[in-house]
Amino acid sequence: MKRRAFLLGALGTGGALIVGWSFLPPRSRMGDRDTLPPMDGAVSLNGWLRVERDGALVVVMPRSEMGQGVYTGLAMLAAEELDVPLARVRLEQAPIDAIFGNVATLVMSLPFHPDDAKSTEARAAAWFVAKVGRELDLQITGGSSSLRDAWLPMRRAGAAARAMLLEAAARIWRVPAGECSVVEGEVRHAGGKRLQLGELVGALREVPLPSEVTLKDPKRFRLIGTPAARLDVPDKVTGRARFGIDVRLPGMLYAALRPCPTLGGTLLSFDGDAALALPGVVRVSALAAAAGCAPAVAVVANSWWRAAQALAAVRADWDPGPYAGFDSAHLLAEMNAALQNGGGFTYYKRGRGEAALLDAVQVYGADYSAPYLAHATMEPMNCTAQFAHGRLRIWAPTQVPSILRDVAARAAGIDAAHVEVNVTLLGGGFGRRLETDFVPQAVWLARDVSPAPVQVIWTREQDMTHDFYRPAAVARLRAGLDGKRMPFSWVTRSVSDAVVPQYVSRAYPALAMDMPDRTTVEGLFDQSYEFAHRQCTHLTWKSPAPVGFWRSVGHSHNAFFTESFIDELAHNAKADPYDFRRLLLARHARHRTLLEYAALKAGWGRAPNGRAQGVALHESFGTIVAQVAEVSVARGAIRVHRVVCAVDCGTVVNPELVAQQMEGAVVFGLSAALYGEITFKEGRVEQRNFPQYPVLGMAEAPVVETYLLPNGGTPGGIGEVGTPPVAPAVANAVYRLTGQRLRSLPLRLES
Amino acid sequence: MQFRINGKSVQVDADPAMPLLWVLRDLLDLTGTKFGCGIGACGACTVLADNRAVRSCVTMARDAAGRDIRTIEGLAGDTLHALQQAWIDRQVPQCGYCQSGMLMAAAGLLAQTANPSDAQIDAAMTNICRCGTYQRVREAIKLAARSARRSP
Numbered sequence: 028m029k030r031r032a033f034l035l036g037a038l039g040t041g042g043a044l045i046v047g048w049s050f051l052p053p054r055s056r057m058g059d060r061d062t063l064p065p066m067d068g069a070v071s072l073n074g075w076l077r078v079e080r081d082g083a084l085v086v087v088m089p090r091s092e093m094g095q096g097v098y099t100g101l102a103m104l105a106a107e108e109l110d111v112p113l114a115r116v117r118l119e120q121a122p123i124d125a126i127f128g129n130v131a132t133l134v135m136s137l138p139f140h141p142d143d144a145k146s147t148e149a150r151a152a153a154w155f156v157a158k159v160g161r162e163l164d165l166q167i168t169g170g171s172s173s174l175r176d177a178w179l180p181m182r183r184a185g186a187a188a189r190a191m192l193l194e195a196a197a198r199i200w201r202v203p204a205g206e207c208s209v210v211e212g213e214v215r216h217a218g219g220k221r222l223q224l225g226e227l228v229g230a231l232r233e234v235p236l237p238s239e240v241t242l243k244d245p246k247r248f249r250l251i252g253t254p255a256a257r258l259d260v261p262d263k264v265t266g267r268a269r270f271g272i273d274v275r276l277p278g279m280l281y282a283a284l285r286p287c288p289t290l291g292g293t294l295l296s297f298d299g300d301a302a303l304a305l306p307g308v309v310r311v312s313a314l315a316a317a318a319g320c321a322p323a324v325a326v327v328a329n330s331w332w333r334a335a336q337a338l339a340a341v342r343a344d345w346d347p348g349p350y351a352g353f354d355s356a357h358l359l360a361e362m363n364a365a366l367q368n369g370g371g372f373t374y375y376k377r378g379r380g381e382a383a384l385l386d387a388v389q390v391y392g393a394d395y396s397a398p399y400l401a402h403a404t405m406e407p408m409n410c411t412a413q414f415a416h417g418r419l420r421i422w423a424p425t426q427v428p429s430i431l432r433d434v435a436a437r438a439a440g441i442d443a444a445h446v447e448v449n450v451t452l453l454g455g456g457f458g459r460r461l462e463t464d465f466v467p468q469a470v471w472l473a474r475d476v477s478p479a480p481v482q483v484i485w486t487r488e489q490d491m492t493h494d495f496y497r498p499a500a501v502a503r504l505r506a507g508l509d510g511k512r513m514p515f516s517w518v519t520r521s522v523s524d525a526v527v528p529q530y531v532s533r534a535y536p537a538l539a540m541d542m543p544d545r546t547t548v549e550g551l552f553d554q555s556y557e558f559a560h561r562q563c564t565h566l567t568w569k570s571p572a573p574v575g576f577w578r579s580v581g582h583s584h585n586a587f588f589t590e591s592f593i594d595e596l597a598h599n600a601k602a603d604p605y606d607f608r609r610l611l612l613a614r615h616a617r618h619r620t621l622l623e624y625a626a627l628k629a630g631w632g633r634a635p636n637g638r639a640q641g642v643a644l645h646e647s648f649g650t651i652v653a654q655v656a657e658v659s660v661a662r663g664a665i666r667v668h669r670v671v672c673a674v675d676c677g678t679v680v681n682p683e684l685v686a687q688q689m690e691g692a693v694v695f696g697l698s699a700a701l702y703g704e705i706t707f708k709e710g711r712v713e714q715r716n717f718p719q720y721p722v723l724g725m726a727e728a729p730v731v732e733t734y735l736l737p738n739g740g741t742p743g744g745i746g747e748v749g750t751p752p753v754a755p756a757v758a759n760a761v762y763r764l765t766g767q768r769l770r771s772l773p774l775r776l777e778s
Numbered sequence: 779m780q781f782r783i784n785g786k787s788v789q790v791d792a793d794p795a796m797p798l799l800w801v802l803r804d805l806l807d808l809t810g811t812k813f814g815c816g817i818g819a820c821g822a823c824t825v826l827a828d829n830r831a832v833r834s835c836v837t838m839a840r841d842a843a844g845r846d847i848r849t850i851e852g853l854a855g856d857t858l859h860a861l862q863q864a865w866i867d868r869q870v871p872q873c874g875y876c877q878s879g880m881l882m883a884a885a886g887l888l889a890q891t892a893n894p895s896d897a898q899i900d901a902a903m904t905n906i907c908r909c910g911t912y913q914r915v916r917e918a919i920k921l922a923a924r925s926a927r928r929s930p
Contacts, residue, residue, distance in 0.1 A: 094873030094909045256869060263874030264862040266810020266850035270875055273809035281804065306793075330804035332796050405814055405822055405875040405908050454812070454875030455908050487815040683869055687914075691872055694910025717819040717906060726900035728912035 054161040056180040057187060058126040059236060063087060070231045072191050074126045075184035076105060082212070082225035083117045084109065089127030090177075091168040091426050092259055093456030094691070095746040096684040099257045100174050101181055103680055107250040108185025108243055109192070111212040111224070118258065120450050121166070123429045129167040130160035131176035136527075138374055138545040140553050141646060168426040169461050169576060171648035171744025174680055178741050179242075186240040194237075195230035196222050245678070245739065252737075254683035259452070271424035271451040274411045276480040280309055282472050283334035284485065285343060286321040286493055289710035290571045292348035294322045302326055302340040307333040311341055312475050318434050319533035319573060320464035321493055327476055331484050347710060350571035355399065355499065355707040362501045362522045362568050366394065371520065371566030372543055375552035378560030383516040387507030391514075391599055393592055395504070397584035397772040399705035400497035400577055401490075401712075401720060406454020408485040410469035414439065415478035419446045419470065424453040426460040430534050438467035439474065457695070458576030462495050463534060491720060492712040495530075495575025496705050498523045500584045502551070504592040507560070512600035513610070516560035519551045521585070524574045525567045541567075546576075550585025550751060554646060555618050556593065556611040572707060578695055579747040582647040586751030587700075587758070587772060590643040594759040595768065604759060605631050605642050617675060618644060621736055622653045625673035628734050629655035638668060641760030643752035648744025650676040654693075654752040656729075658760035663776050667697055667729040667757055675736045676743035685745050686733040692749025693731045698722040700754035704773055779843050783808070784852025794840035799823045801839050802849060810850035810878045814906070821905030824879035824886070825849045831886030831902070850878035853885060861885055864922035872909035880905050884919050893923050 058074015065071075068080040077085040086105045092098045102116045121127045133156050139149040189209055196214040197204040199222065206217045214222045245251075262268040287294065299311025310327040314320075324343045328334035373380075384390050411422040412435070419439050425431045428448045436443040453460055469483045485493075500523035507516035525544035532539035544567070552563035577583060597607035605626050612619040622644050625631075634640045637659050644653045657669040672689040679685060702721045706713045714720040758769050767777060781788050783806070792801050802808040802825070811834055814822030818836035825834045826848040834842075853859045858866075861884050871877045880903070887894055887902040894902070899916055907915070 092873075094871075096872070256866070257871075259874065260866055260869060260871055263871040263877050264858070264865040264881060265854060266808075266878050268874050269809070270812075272813065275807055275809065330796075330800055332800035332804065333793075403908060405812070405820070405873065405906070407813065453873060455873045457908070484813070487817075487820075687869065687872055687911075690913055691910035694912065695908065698908075716817055717815055718817075722906055722908065723910070723912075724906060725903045725912045725915065728910070731913060 053158045054125065056126045056161060057184060057236070058124065062124055062126060063122065068228065070228045072188040072231065073184050073236060074124065075181060076188045078224050078228055078231060079117070080225050080228055082115065082223045084111045084115055084224065085117050085119050087121045088118045089121035089166050090173045091450055091453055091456065093168070093426065093453035093460065095688060096257055096681065097168065097173045098259055099255065100680050100684055101177050102258060103250050103255060104177060104181040105185040107248055108182045109189050110209040113250065113255050113258070115212050116258070123164050123166060123432060123448070125162060125164045126180070128160055128163045128165045129172055129176050130157050132167055132170035132172040133160040135170055135172060135648065136545055138543065140375065141555065164429045166427065166429045167461070168456070169458060171746045171748060174742045175649060175744060182242055183240050186242050187237050190237045190240065191231060191234045192224070192227060194234045195227045198233070199230050251678070251680050253681070255681055268452055270406050270454045271411065271422060272406055272409045272454070272484060274422040274451060274482060276411070276413065279411070279480045279482055280327050280329060280476055281331035281334050282325050282327045282481050282483045283331060283338050284314070284323040284325045284468065284483065284489065285338050285341065286323040286489055287345050289345070289347040289351050290353060291350040291710070292321070293346045294324065295344040295346050297324050297341060297343040299324070299326070299341050302337040305333070305337045305340060308337045310475055312472060314468050314471055317438060317467040318463045319495065320468060323468065325468065325472055327472055327481055335486070351710040353571050353707050353710045355572065358570050359396065359499060359501065362499070363394070363396070365522045365566055365568060366501055366503045366520060371564045373562060373564045374543070374545070374548045375561060375563040378516070380560055380562035381518045383560035384505060384507045384518060387516065388510050389508040389512065390505055391508055391596060392503060392505040393595055393770060394501065395588040395591060395770045396501045397499060397587060398703070399499045399572060400699055400703045401494045401705050401714070402457045402459035402577060403491060403720060403722065404455030404457060404459050407487055407490045408465045409483060410465045411480060411482040412469035412473035413478065413480035414470070414473040417441065417445060419473070420449070421446065421466065421469070422449045422451055423466065424451050424460055425463070426453070426456050427463065431463045431466055434463040434466050434534060435470050438470040457578040458580070459494065461530070461576050487717070488715045491715055495573045497577035497583055498526060498574040502588045504588060506596055514596055515558055517556070517558040519563045521548065521551060522566045522568050523547055524570055524572065526574050526576055526580065529574055530576070546581040548585065549581040550589055550645065550647065554589055555615045557614055571710070578692070579647060579750040582645065582747070582751040583699070584772065586643070586645045587754040590645060590752060590755030591758050591770065594755070594762065608642070608644060617738065618646070618651055621651050621673050621675045624734060624736055625653035625655050625671055628673065628732065629671035631655060639760045639764035641756045641758065641763065643756035643759065645752040647748050647751055650674065650743030650745065650748040652748050652752055654756045656753065656756035656760050658757055658764060660761065660764055660776065663778055665701060665757065665761060665774055665776065666727070669730045669732070670753060670756070672731065672733045672749060673736060674733060675738050676745055677738050677740040678742045679735050679737045680742055682735055685735060688745045689733040689749040690731040692747065693753050694723050694728055696750040696753035697729070697757070700757055700772060700774055702773055779839055781843055781847060782845070783847045784849060792839045794838065796839045798825070798834040798837045798839060798842040798847070801842070802834065808849050808851055812875055812878055814876065820876070821883055822876050822879040824882040824905065826882055826886055829886065829889045831883045850881060853881060859885065860922040860926045861888065861918065864918040864925065868914045868918040868921060870911050870914040870918050872911055876905055876907045880907065880915055884915070884922070887919065888923060888926065892927065894919065
């Protein structure tokens, strides 16, 4: 904590102190016995692991389970190194500590092309950012980074713990540790003696943490790579699983809100007297805007339904504010106009960049667009807080417990040390729960009704109209072609708002500033097709619409632009889209092989009658995915029957989790590709609930097949990577089937 | 008001217009049934009323009283329901939030149709899942239907 404060201070003053710090070795992420709170009858082995008297292995969990299987995936890493069965693992929320900060997601935010990852510049930047990241306690579950980030620290913690188990048993038996081994969660001696983990608790207290650890050779993995059952499933089929909305505390009250209906509006006055007279109502409060949330009036009552009913009796007068005329159709027209002009930030340039277009026999160009999108997690936003004796306790489904703690402390006007954050299961995240807008509301209401705990629950309508949307984006892609219509230059210019600066200004207003944002161009500049000349420029177009991280972020629309355009170039060259892509990947064997694998499994070129296939290949979050979609069109509607996914994510930790994430990401991406569109009119979001913002249902869901090409090394991301390629794969199939090139999302056929 | 929930009679001081969902969640602490949309569109709040799937967010307390209500907490008997076991075998849930409603909708389907076709599954299972578990839900329903036939 001190080191963090020092570092941030040094960064803030742009200081020379940084120089001294940079000569220190990177901070270890092992932690020590003091990292975890002491527990009677149990012994901490390091910052990540504890052994209980009953023989359970407690794995400390710094990441949030939102369906992606991270509880199971991370536990597998520790269990593997320890040779403890997964069934003996018990999970416990990690305290907020720098060892759990997410370093990988910071490193992955650097704007380097994967081809340049081994360059001196990229490696130096990655080293520096990783070192900074180790000082920050940024516990973020996002960016498909959890396994990538924990791959070494969690296994090192497991391996160190294993060495301690052996040493503890050896001391009890007075034999060399080298004669002992851990098998199925018990320590065994070559002579036949055995000790259960729980029997080692006392001896483990005397064993020092090892100074060096040796990781297992991946060839000896017994658990990693297997389809181990998820740890969270049994509770999720019996109703026992507890999400944020399920928190129940003695004397707890419930709050329903009415937020300001227009962006940027303010509350002029309100009258809650009539509501206060209704049964069960405890309090009517006005809530200010903070951390991105709109100002609101709130009713607190003894059930949420009563609070929601009473809200109708509250009179509130709003000043609609400066954006009451905001209209997203008008905004898109402005953004399209901005495509014609200069300006913007060039994130990437190779060869002669845009200038090389002058050498082309033909310049092929096309404009694309994508709308705002809501997250629509199944669990509406909610937060529970209790303020008593100067201490604030929060229960929240959140992807960012440490940021949430800071936001809550700021809202309460107390030191972050007096805030306790309890992370529940998340009923979906998809980036929405990286935000903390619902936190100040709960904190202020908890203060109003202190010491009673209060649970704030948003309605679906509030969730949909007060989201942080995937930015709307427009792009112009151009390629310079040679005499054979093969592209040798790639030039993109895109216009959209930027998520990262907005996010920072909400979470840490003191750090608000304009800054380049890699997410605006990811998916446009970082793909592996081989062109001698490349230039990718982006113009940030600010608008009143709040934007946020949405599953796969910039890739979610930029993959549609890139992979549709590649397909157009193939057809322009009268080439098969699959063969054409292979030609552009001559020096990228990993990508080419994966594409070939997808084509093989899909039976490329052999679509059933009445259907067409479309292909897309996309790399994101350290993983490459190739998809072939099989599509038909009937009565003007696009129907997706089958999606074959080939995945290269390096080491596969759990193939079943990968398959689940592909199935989910395809459905998520298809909902957006076929239906998803948020529009603003008169400063308000027009879509209010699922009937106006439809998502894919059972009857429309395709069969998704997942095929893995494991490649060893650090695991790539999995949670988001299946989403980017599905929209272009479908659009490319629609073109084959109908001759219509759909360049705007959602995909709408001309009748 | 008098309710019959998961085989037991319970007396609750509820407004007759209060949706069953909030009776279950806020008055009886049966939190397995979820709030998703409030308009009966997403199915997260599905429970059984007299063995038929209903959406509890749009079912008023007065209409639920006197009917035999079954929630996810009461789906298992001494052992898991065939659907719950199939859900585990096929590793259906991801975030899990919609799964109580999915299971209850599936239970309603199997109560009416022991061996549902794909078209019958499509017609009955209109619940929304943002994690995209549909394919596994379909497989698990078929698996449960098969296992229920084997051990009636």
